[in-house]
């Protein structure tokens with residue numbers, strides 16, 4: 001307990017006393033105290049983080065300027081401190097911007113941009129400056145030469161933590177041999193205990209940025225580590241995009257509604273979101289009407305021999321229009337009504353308007369608004385019974401003798417309930433349900449039977465529980481869902497205009513309805529030109545470059561959305577070869593082409609990998625969960641306009657379900673390829689073992705047979721191939737004629753590639769080609785041999801030449817060559 005708590009209540013003026021101690025905290029002060037949040041928790045880590053922040057910025061800046069990055073990193077021991085220098089060949093920073101970029105936290109160009117970039121928050125490099133000044137007392141020394149300027153600008157600055165503003169210690173013009181770019185020099189208290197992480201960061205940066213040239217010098221290296229560029233192609237240029245309707249949250253939507261210049265919802269949707277044109281906006285608005293206003297239930301109009309007299313009711317409601325016009329109007333309405341399958345009140349109103357206009361054209365009699373309204377009321381009453389009888393007090397009356405029993409709604413509801421429930425439901429129960437529903441519909445506000453789908457669900461549940469109590473007939477969950485669906489799917493979206501943007505912005509419920517409508521409307525996935533995935537091909541190439549393995553696979557998923565931001569997940573797997581087989585697999589994590597080297601255990605990527613059942617894919621996984629074991633490297637790249645990290649230090653991905661799902665799908669896609677590779681390898685291994693055994697046993701058996709029977713040793717040539725369902729290639733030489741017989745014992749057609757190297761010139765080829773190579777002749781065939789069939793390839797040759805055959809197109813394990 002604090003001293004205040006112990007005295008609270010005893011004294012007056014505590015609040016005033018507390019207030020004296022309260023003051024605003026500058027962001028710089030906050031981060032000074034919470035360095036760990038930005039990845040500066042120790043000297044070892046601080047150095048790696050500073051390098052990472054500067055290199056990420058250098059890559060962002062060069063790519064944005066369309067320049068192939070050439071980045072130099074140097075770490076030097078200076079007495080008790082370390083000096084870090086990072087140079088890039090980017091576009092440089094103007095004299096005006098430079099102090100703020102390095103001397104003010106939360107200042108940057110990317111926070112508000114929906115575009116894939118390494119930097120997001122505008123904290124990174126200024127936090128490195130802050131850490132450097134805190135631990136070494138030295139200012140940051142920055143040189144920058146903007147493109148096209150003959151001289152460079154040199155600054156020394158520190159951050160004033162009270163105000164979070166740069167304090168400039170030196171500001172002068174200088175010369176610099178780089179034509180453009182930025183050089184950052186920071187001194188800090190540090191150590192090289194995180195050398196491995198530093199090397200990993202630089203190496204893996206090179207893997208996912210094959211267009212960059214990187215050089216690292218540090219005290220532990222005799223030679224600088226250099227990564228030359230593997231391609232001269234910059235990553236695809238990215239475009240800024242607007243948010244996607246499937247990703248925004250309520251607070252953000254309200255802010256957007258407040259800020260927009262659009263007046264109508266349609267204009268707002270089309271203007272502020274990506275992938276929304278007029279048609280999609282209309283679909284969203286229709287869905288919004290359904291949640292905001294509810295739908296209007298639609299009823300069957302009277303059919304022949306029905307007692308409901310629509311024409312009569314309309315005629316009665318019209319006065320002073322003369323007989324001809326009245327009849328034309330009332331019958332016109334009745335006919336159109338009768339021709340509809342089902343009808344809502346708004347549809348009836350539209351019919352009345354239409355017929356009134358036509359009759360007015362034909363007869364010259366106009367039908368004013370009041371007449372039309374009266375006609376709609378009368379016709380609606382005739383169709384549904386709505387407005388008949390006494391007003392109820394809002395309570396649902398389940399009086400069996402009440403008006404609901406007589407209501408035309410009952411017959412209609414009966415048909416729907418009967419249709420929607422199983423045939424085994426007893427008729428009395430269906431009838432009771434229809435009556436209970438009709439009574440409840442009759443009690444809805446107004447007579448248009450407007451209801452939201454949530455209210456409809458509640459209403460049906462309420463009717464079902466009444467029926468269960470009174471009639472001992474249960475309508476289970478599925479039956480109730482079917483009944484809801486039967487009414488909802490036949491109900492009509494209302495024609496009302498949605499409220500204006502300002503009204504929605506002012507009502508949280510309306511905004512929430514709009515959000516729900518946006519989320520439930522099918523909308524094209526966001527464009528991906530704001531993203532620059534590495535591509536499956538380069539993910540694989542990156543792995544090949546770094547890992548000497550037997551097998552590689554990679555997958556790039558289509559773009560998805562989280563929080564309004566599109567993202568793409570890519571995964572790659574390398575297996576076998578020189579990758580160490582002991583211990584768990586190596587996991588490489590990347591976000592927007594930046595390797596993540598810390599906090600592996602807290603990362604969504606790790607969680608996903610641990611939850612995959614790797615035994616299904618042929619990897620060892622003790623206990624069936626956790627990181628799998630074996631000679632494999634799994635790499636995961638998440639590219640997004642806004643990568644959700646667990647903290648400002650951007651070490652680990654947060655557990656966002658949409659992203660986790662995509663990570664899982666990408667990894668599984670690559671893992672499936674691994675599985676088929678491993679399965680094939682296993683079956684080939686078994687085949688080899690079986691062939692070895694047969695190769696030993698068959699000759700022994702042949703000898704035994706000959707010994708026992710006293711007959712000559714049976715010919716076992718070809719037997720092995722037949723037993724193993726192999727493709728066999730056998731040579732027969734008959735005088736000058738050489739033939740190679742290809743027999744296909746497998747159950748698929750095979751395209752066999754045969755090259756026979758002969759020491760004398762072959763002639764009279766049955767088919768194929770021959771090439772003379774320095775006194776050796778290469779005879780080549782590529783016959784297609786159907787399953788169970790054979791082909792004979794022949795040529796003629798003089799003398800007693802030497803042959804050497806090689807066969808391709810069929811796996812070695814499925815081949816028996818006797819030539």
Ligand SMILES: Nc1ncnc2c1ncn2[C@@H]1O[C@H](COP(=O)(O)OP(=O)(O)OP(=O)(O)O)[C@@H](O)[C@H]1O
Nearest residue numbers: 057061101108109119120121122123124125126182
């Ligand atoms: N080497 C550079 N060349 C050109 N501009 C740079 C360079 N370094 C930083 N900038 C500019 O300074 C801004 C601030 O950089 P900072 O590292 O503080 O934040 P960021 O990269 O935007 O985001 P994050 O905090 O996520 O790293 C950047 O947005 C960029 O506009």
